[in-house]
């Protein structure tokens with residue numbers, strides 16, 4: 019159970035949230051902008067230590083996370099930082115050198131995300147989508163058993179987004195646990211085994227997307243909307259209402 023207040027703010031941005039992530043699953047932290055998804059992720063990776071409560075990750079209290087812990091996890095932040103004057107390959111080689119496990123091949127990773135032709139180009143010449151793909155490569159350099167991805171498909175065209183989803187699935191198949199932070203309901207539905215829907219610093223519910231419900235409950239529930247779909251429907255209705263209202267106010 020964790021509550022968190024940023025030093026510069028008065029009120030908590032996370033209000034006593036509580037959830038468990040199972041080993042080997044893809045778990046989504048979903049919710050609108052400002053819901054506290056990234057804050058929750060930063061607590062889970064040990065970046066925000068002064069939280070009120072307890073968070074255990076890979077069997078240890080996150081406050082006591084040490085270098086050995088960071089050998090076991092990978093993180094792709096929403097806004098990646100690279101050495102812009104270095105090439106893509108030089109960046110990956112540099113970040114890989116920070117780990118003890120140096121068995122992964124940066125060239126092979128670049129090939130997986132379709133960046134092989136850009137391996138020797140400086141990152142400053144990269145588009146946003148290329149940086150996001152490089153960001154994924156960086157996050158898996160140590161072959162992590164627990165991988166955190168913040169908005170992994172943001173800025174990617176559909177082809178590269180699909181490719182990345184397949185890479186994420188393959189990683190889960192190989193035994194990794196993956197935590198995805200996103201406000202993209204479709205990406206969460208496609209990728210996640212379970213999703214925690216957050217709003218105003220609280221978890222409203224934790225649910226499985228439709229494809230997993232079929233597996234669990236059988237085809238007879240095929241017509242029943244999941245809570246995620248109901249939330250999606252509600253957001254669409256609000257957007258349509260807002261659009262129509264603006265239209266009628268203009269005429």
Ligand SMILES: Nc1ncnc2c1ncn2[C@@H]1O[C@H](COP(=O)(O)OP(=O)(O)OP(=O)(O)O)[C@@H](O)[C@H]1O
Pocket residue numbers: 024025026027031049050051052053054055056057058201
């Ligand atoms: N460093 C900070 N100092 C003070 N307040 C912050 C800080 N970082 C985030 N916040 C606030 O905490 C709340 C939750 O932010 P957070 O980034 O966790 O939300 P989010 O769900 O990840 O949003 P988004 O989808 O836009 O990335 C927001 O109200 C935000 O303004």
